[in-house]
Amino acid sequence: MRLVGRPIPRVEDARILRGRATYLDDIEPPGTLHAGFVRSPYPHARVLRVDMSDALSDPRVIAGYTSLPGPPMAPGGKVRFQGEAVAMLVAVDRYALADALERVVVDYEPLPHVVDPAKALEEGAPLLHEENGSNVAHTARYGSPDAAGAAAPRVLEGELRVQRVVPAAMEPRGVVAAYDGHTLTVWSSTQVPYDVRKEVAGALGLPLSRVRAVQPDVGGAFGSKLIVYPEEVWVAAAAYLLGRPVKWVATRSEDFRATTHGRDMGLAFRVGFDGSGRVRSLWGRITCDVGAYHWGEGLSDIAARMLTGPYDIREAGVEVVDVYTNKTPLGAYRGAGRPEATFFVERIMDMVADELGLDPVEVRRANLVRGLPYTNPFGMTYDTGDYTGTLEAALSRLGYYELLRWADEEWARGRLVGVGLSIYVEVTTFGFETAIVRAEPDGSFTVVTGTTPHGQGVATGIAQIVADELEVPLESVRVVWGDTALVQDGIGTMGSRSITAGGSAALLAARRLREGLKAAAEQLLGSPVQYSGGRFWGPNGEAQIGDVVRAIYRGRASGPLEAYEVYNARSTYPFGVHVAVVEVDPETGHVRPVLYRSYDDAGEIVNPLLAEGQIHGGVLQGVGQALYEEAVYDGEGNLITANLALYGVPTFAEAPRYEVRFAERPHRSEHPTGTKGVGEIGAIAATPAVVRAVEHAVRRVRPGARATSTPLTPEKVWMMLRP
Amino acid sequence: MVAIRVRVNGAHYEHDVEPRLLLAHYLRDYIGLRSVRIGCDTTNCGACTVLLDGKAVKSCTVFAFMADNAEVVTLEGISEGGLHPLQRALAEEHGLQCGYCTSGMVMTLYYYLNKARRVPSEDEVRRAIEGNLCRCTGYVGVVRAALKAAREMYG
Numbered sequence A: 001m002r003l004v005g006r007p008i009p010r011v012e013d014a015r016i017l018r019g020r021a022t023y024l025d026d027i028e029p030p031g032t033l034h035a036g037f038v039r040s041p042y043p044h045a046r047v048l049r050v051d052m053s054d055a056l057s058d059p060r061v062i063a064g065y066t067s068l069p070g071p072p073m074a075p076g077g078k079v080r081f082q083g084e085a086v087a088m089l090v091a092v093d094r095y096a097l098a099d100a101l102e103r104v105v106v107d108y109e110p111l112p113h114v115v116d117p118a119k120a121l122e123e124g125a126p127l128l129h130e131e132n133g134s135n136v137a138h139t140a141r142y143g144s145p146d147a148a149g150a151a152a153p154r155v156l157e158g159e160l161r162v163q164r165v166v167p168a169a170m171e172p173r174g175v176v177a178a179y180d181g182h183t184l185t186v187w188s189s190t191q192v193p194y195d196v197r198k199e200v201a202g203a204l205g206l207p208l209s210r211v212r213a214v215q216p217d218v219g220g221a222f223g224s225k226l227i228v229y230p231e232e233v234w235v236a237a238a239a240y241l242l243g244r245p246v247k248w249v250a251t252r253s254e255d256f257r258a259t260t261h262g263r264d265m266g267l268a269f270r271v272g273f274d275g276s277g278r279v280r281s282l283w284g285r286i287t288c289d290v291g292a293y294h295w296g297e298g299l300s301d302i303a304a305r306m307l308t309g310p311y312d313i314r315e316a317g318v319e320v321v322d323v324y325t326n327k328t329p330l331g332a333y334r335g336a337g338r339p340e341a342t343f344f345v346e347r348i349m350d351m352v353a354d355e356l357g358l359d360p361v362e363v364r365r366a367n368l369v370r371g372l373p374y375t376n377p378f379g380m381t382y383d384t385g386d387y388t389g390t391l392e393a394a395l396s397r398l399g400y401y402e403l404l405r406w407a408d409e410e411w412a413r414g415r416l417v418g419v420g421l422s423i424y425v426e427v428t429t430f431g432f433e434t435a436i437v438r439a440e441p442d443g444s445f446t447v448v449t450g451t452t453p454h455g456q457g458v459a460t461g462i463a464q465i466v467a468d469e470l471e472v473p474l475e476s477v478r479v480v481w482g483d484t485a486l487v488q489d490g491i492g493t494m495g496s497r498s499i500t501a502g503g504s505a506a507l508l509a510a511r512r513l514r515e516g517l518k519a520a521a522e523q524l525l526g527s528p529v530q531y532s533g534g535r536f537w538g539p540n541g542e543a544q545i546g547d548v549v550r551a552i553y554r555g556r557a558s559g560p561l562e563a564y565e566v567y568n569a570r571s572t573y574p575f576g577v578h579v580a581v582v583e584v585d586p587e588t589g590h591v592r593p594v595l596y597r598s599y600d601d602a603g604e605i606v607n608p609l610l611a612e613g614q615i616h617g618g619v620l621q622g623v624g625q626a627l628y629e630e631a632v633y634d635g636e637g638n639l640i641t642a643n644l645a646l647y648g649v650p651t652f653a654e655a656p657r658y659e660v661r662f663a664e665r666p667h668r669s670e671h672p673t674g675t676k677g678v679g680e681i682g683a684i685a686a687t688p689a690v691v692r693a694v695e696h697a698v699r700r701v702r703p704g705a706r707a708t709s710t711p712l713t714p715e716k717v718w719m720m721l722r723p
Numbered sequence B: 001m002v003a004i005r006v007r008v009n010g011a012h013y014e015h016d017v018e019p020r021l022l023l024a025h026y027l028r029d030y031i032g033l034r035s036v037r038i039g040c041d042t043t044n045c046g047a048c049t050v051l052l053d054g055k056a057v058k059s060c061t062v063f064a065f066m067a068d069n070a071e072v073v074t075l076e077g078i079s080e081g082g083l084h085p086l087q088r089a090l091a092e093e094h095g096l097q098c099g100y101c102t103s104g105m106v107m108t109l110y111y112y113l114n115k116a117r118r119v120p121s122e123d124e125v126r127r128a129i130e131g132n133l134c135r136c137t138g139y140v141g142v143v144r145a146a147l148k149a150a151r152e153m154y155g
Helices: A013-017 A094-102 A145-149 A193-204 A230-242 A252-258 A299-305 A338-356 A360-367 A387-398 A400-412 A458-470 A498-525 A545-553 A608-627 A681-701 A714-720 B023-030 B085-092 B102-116 B122-128 B140-154
Strands: A033-039 A045-051 A061-065 A085-091 A105-110 A136-143 A154-165 A174-179 A184-188 A211-214 A246-249 A262-273 A279-291 A315-324 A417-425 A432-439 A445-449 A477-481 A530-532 A535-538 A541-544 A562-568 A575-584 A591-601 A657-662 B002-008 B011-017 B049-052 B055-058 B071-073
Touching: A013 B085, A013 B102, A033 A094, A033 A230, A033 A252, A045 A085, A061 A094, A061 A230, A085 A094, A085 A230, A136 A145, A136 A299, A145 A279, A145 A315, A154 A338, A154 A608, A174 A230, A184 A193, A184 A230, A193 A211, A193 A230, A230 A246, A262 A299, A262 A338, A279 A299, A279 A338, A299 A315, A299 A338, A338 A360, A338 A417, A338 A681, A360 A387, A360 A417, A387 A400, A387 A417, A387 A575, A387 A591, A387 A657, A400 A417, A400 A575, A400 A681, A417 A681, A432 A498, A432 A545, A445 A458, A445 A498, A458 A477, A458 A498, A498 A530, A498 A535, A498 A541, A498 A545, A498 A562, A535 A545, A541 A545, A575 A681, A591 A608, A591 A681, A608 A657, A608 A681, A608 B140, A681 A714, B011 B023, B023 B049, B049 B102, B055 B102, B085 B102, B085 B140, B102 B122, B102 B140, B122 B140
Parallel strands: A033 A246, A184 A211, A279 A315, A445 A477, A591 A657, B002 B071
Antiparallel strands: A033 A085, A045 A105, A061 A085, A136 A315, A154 A262, A174 A184, A174 A246, A262 A279, A417 A575, A432 A445, A432 A562, A530 A535, A535 A541, A575 A591, B002 B011, B049 B055, B049 B071
């Protein structure tokens, strides 16, 4: 019986449940020193002097640095966001370190700062990077330049905004490095150990062969750990220079400022449509606040190139402007551009429907792409699917119209509830990925995946795929990852690509190994053989797969013991329909998510239990984006939502009831796994669905009300409810 | 320095500690109990939850000296004789993903279910666990697992 498609509990769980997982802070080689950073309290300042002498007079303090191999600290003598590192200390333990950090004296000359991207673009605005000549970090144009002036019977213009949020993975970032005189080993809470290795080796002038990067268990990332941060290189450099292990683990408050934030995009749009709701043209200008450094390249470009969503809008054009401000740099966050695009286009669809007094579903249906593959105006080719058919199936499975009738009845009873629907198409998967499938001498198999899972359950999924291909029990396949001593190159877990790119690589490697073992079995048995269920057989007899493997290990047959596969994966496009139900308290503006239903065509589903889990988690992040979370900077450039006490990560109390469904007859991708990816769907689809649900409720009280920016805090909803 | 005697998971320990040493750091760095996770610095996330004299506490907000002459139980302590029904249910219901919050979730639910002595309602479970944050699961699997374990324990 095939394992793929079955809801198998995770092979990863046993050690976590016993407390035996090894996260970064659990790694402490003997003699480990603790590193910490002096960070700027100012959003923008010149660093005049750093005096570490008092701190260094403490014998528990081993070293202090204002520069190390790798990126410069306070580049050009300036800090550009609150929390930017100015100096690094190394001490014998974390308490001595905390004392010493207090004793470093830094003279700053505060400079005028800017936290509003619109103001940052004005003439005379303070410049973050003088040599750049302006605060424009990047511009691009996609699609038709004529879309801005396109003629249509009806035209609607407006502005939409998705706020800045903090990814807030439960494990803060951290890094440990140790140098034994030959090999520099760097453990990091990262999604990209291959990049960490390359950056560290490059900074220290070491060959890659002398640097090993290890990704231990990682307590979540959501895209916030997919760049190589300066701290990772600095800590490795200090360990190399000192010849002693060095560890840095961010405190939560430090992590809030020193780890990339997400989203933070605005859209100015002009949409032309006709009386039936058919959209004739869409023009947009995306302004993305990238913060102090352009670490999150490509986010606004993806948002732009997915702006028409699943709708066939021929006349479309987008301009992109990325703007520097004195904030924490922006980076990828679950969805990375697609949640923004989906929020924008779904808001526009709802507004068009409201303008015409039409059912929002009818407007969407009129515009949905028919006939795939389909290349959108920005060159993105949606691969497979049946959008109109899936929409009709979804409406019935999700009970959308029944929920609307129920909401009417509740309102008649005096209870204000709203129902919101969103449709999305999103782009997942890119680049190459690596897999090694190795036969062990006892006939079990080890799979080394180039992906870098950190909670998704990828090891279970890949084990299912490989066990099916080799026709062996799940228990015979073990999946390992995250160590450049095991696999030298890969990309990693991000962009919903792990099962599609990494799983396909593993599948093809397993297939090749199996073919090689079959050839060896034919040598052993002296005849053509067949294979099934772990057994080769032919006219002269039979051999278990483990017997064949042992024969190769002992030189009695020749054949491969492992297969190394590099798979290049083109992008693929999940599609789906989500419905959110919320209750609004008209007295306080408080919104309670009540119910969430989803129907997704994400290709083959390898493990429904884990795929549902991805939807659950992503949806709650999308709900948080819609209602609770925001990285707020005050006028002085202080991040005032700077820890988990002040920032609204949703708790149990805010979580809705979920009903997750996948398409009964999914449209496969072209990849061997047939999968499309499920990791980011929830975060992409939930925000527009929840926002429409709130608006749907509010419009009963204030018929013209419109939600144009997130989060919909009680204050904002209360204002919407009033004239 | 303060001399403390603490019983942790049934074993006795004596240490001289700084008065400011947090219980979470004591358990991790002195006893080597790595299940105690640190996820914040404001007592919000609950990843460091342990039982102190039978009560669930966030060990990042307790000084080590406050555990003098007390009994501490961590996740390791309830996992010794095989998995507790709660741990099994969490795996079956996919109540963990990255796993960083899991130790604290288990300890809070372990405390709550032992105290409840009956199968609670879903809302009661949600309220009981409000002090533990999870960023991965949307809490769905955790709630299902708690109810499943409760049914096994008291159903």
